[in-house]
Amino acid sequence: MSDGLPPLREVIAACQLTARKSLGQNFLLDLNLTGRIARAAEPLKDHTIVEVGPGPGGLTRALLHEGAQKVIAIERDERVMPALEEISNRYPGRLDIIEGDALEVDWQNLIDGPAKVVANLPYNIATPLLTGWLGGETWPPWYSSLTLMFQKEVAERIVAEPGSKTFGRLSVLSQWRSSAVKLFDIDRRAFTPPPKVTSSVVQITPIVGGHQPCRSDALQRVTAAAFGQRRKMLRSSLKTVTSDPALLLDRVGIDPQLRAEQLEVNDFCRLASEIDD
Secondary structure, eight states, X not given: OOOXXXXXXXXXHHTTOXXXXXXXXXXXXXXXXXXXXXXXXXXXXXSEEEEEOOTTSHHHHHHHHTTOSEEEXXXXXXXXXHHHHHHHHHSTTSEEEEESOGGGOOHHHHOOSSEEEEEEOXXXXXXXXXXXXXXXXXXXXXXXXXXXXXXXXXXXXXXXXXXXXXXSHHHHHHHHSEEEEEEEEEOGGGXXXXXXXXXXXXXXXXXXXXXXXXXXXXXXXXXXXXXXXXXXXXXXXXXXXXXXXXHHHHHHTOOTTOOGGGSOHHHXXXXXXXXXX
């Protein structure tokens, strides 16, 4: 990728950047890889692209180079602002930089029109951001897709099938009203500094219909209880959400001796609806 901007290693040196563990930072410097991530989210042109944690801007540059007409980059680290401003100057009017905490953003009011999220999420806020995006009561949500990088083990939990050891709360929340696929892995050596684990890019696309409707907060309560004690049978693990788990399970026709990973996504939706009733 040639965009007329300095190599990322020079940008990092000029800004005297070192990745901060407290911010969950690992900088992806390979512009071929950032380009691959950006292309995975195509089409980009007619959408506002939200990026969380752009750092020195490797993925930001790829998104703009691949045709995104508007990128909103949300970043807490004031040290990278000169690098992002340089990108903004290279692509006038196409990059908005918001300095702040992505966990506190009011997404509905920030975005106007079709939007996608494309991000190498900071590891320390990746899961709460994802569950927040997946849990909105308004559906379809404000975005048409999420193309996100996670630690590989988190990515595998997101796409895991019922019955597998990795099937868990994130699997249910990600597959409840969306389709989730793992696209590709990225070797740890592509980052500076290299994390201890491989990373993976996942794409989550909202869908309408499918599983039984239920309220997000009820589903989150049920999955938190069931998977919080996943080695226990449901008749024991669900005691935190109902005084009589056996009665609850009988009402929805689920064997109380099963464990959480043995249920289907729709079973959790039925449990959540029953708790609400």
